[in-house]
Amino acid sequence: MKEEKTSYRGRLAPTPSGHLHLGHGQTFQVADQRCREAGGTLVLRIEDLDPQRSKPEYLDAALEDFSWMGLAWQEGPCFQSQRRALYIDTWQRLKAADAIYPCMRSRKDVREAASAPHPEDEDPEPIYPPAWRVAPSAAGAYADPVGANWRFRVPDGAAIRFSDGRLGEQVFVAGEDFGDFVVWRRDDVPAYELAVVVDDIAMGITEVVRGEDLLCSTARQILVYQALQEKVPLFFHTPLVRDADGIRLAKRHDALAMKSLREAGLTFAEALERLDPGHSGL
Numbered sequence: 001m002k003e004e005k006t007s008y009r010g011r012l013a014p015t016p017s018g019h020l021h022l023g024h025g026q027t028f029q030v031a032d033q034r035c036r037e038a039g040g041t042l043v044l045r046i047e048d049l050d051p052q053r054s055k056p057e058y059l060d061a062a063l064e065d066f067s068w069m070g071l072a073w074q075e076g077p078c079f080q081s082q083r084r085a086l087y088i089d090t091w092q093r094l095k096a097a098d099a100i101y102p103c104m105r106s107r108k109d110v111r112e113a114a115s116a117p118h119p120e121d122e123d124p125e126p127i128y129p130p131a132w133r134v135a136p137s138a139a140g141a142y143a144d145p146v147g148a149n150w151r152f153r154v155p156d157g158a159a160i161r162f163s164d165g166r167l168g169e170q171v172f173v174a175g176e177d178f179g180d181f182v183v184w185r186r187d188d189v190p191a192y193e194l195a196v197v198v199d200d201i202a203m204g205i206t207e208v209v210r211g212e213d214l215l216c217s218t219a220r221q222i223l224v225y226q227a228l229q230e231k232v233p234l235f236f237h238t239p240l241v242r243d244a245d246g247i248r249l250a251k252r253h254d255a256l257a258m259k260s261l262r263e264a265g266l267t268f269a270e271a272l273e274r275l276d277p278g279h280s281g282l
């Protein structure tokens, strides 16, 4: 029987700035499974925007990881590094909507001026001091984003709600859980929060599957969708994977890098079993 494609569109969005670990693997596996179950289309998008941190060898390793995991996608790969015109266009739209402003403060300035909202959070990005906000009219002097950090002005006190496919109702409060966030970096790189929304819209993604460490980012991104008057997709956040000592995996955690595990001769399923049995909340 011919398989009917539904309108579900998902994506795999690796960042080739280090070797992917089992936590990434689990997220990609869930993304693949959910898309398959829905009879949808999976897009591979390489998030290689940061020219300093993205390396071809990490991309090669990620593609080998994917074949080791048995992942298959129907569209892509497409590369964020080749999509600048789209990001510029969205920067213009956000500027025209008075949603963003130029900011000359460095990350270090912000770190020194503010303490992290909840230091135990997965997202310890300090809150940008509201006193440092710049009137949106300052943006008028810029024909392009070059020369400043650009921040999204968040609606202080507004609750951002979404229903996560795994975790249920989520609520974040702008100005408390996170502050004005960067959408374009002073070194002229579009920031993650902007690029990911632009691409998820352009690619018609209907459900975003990503790690739970990005829950707060999802709330920020919902504000970007709203400023652009675009439809917000569904979200499914996967549990964080910890090693046997309970430490959350990071790209520098080489022992649980998928590359090391496959080179040690393990299958992906065997590698997952090696983790602390409580690793997965799925």
Ligand code: GLU
Pocket (backbone or CB within 6 Å): 013, 014, 015, 047, 196, 209, 210, 211, 214
């Ligand atoms: N590229 C991001 C990462 O590797 C994932 C982005 C996303 O799922 O939105 O963490």
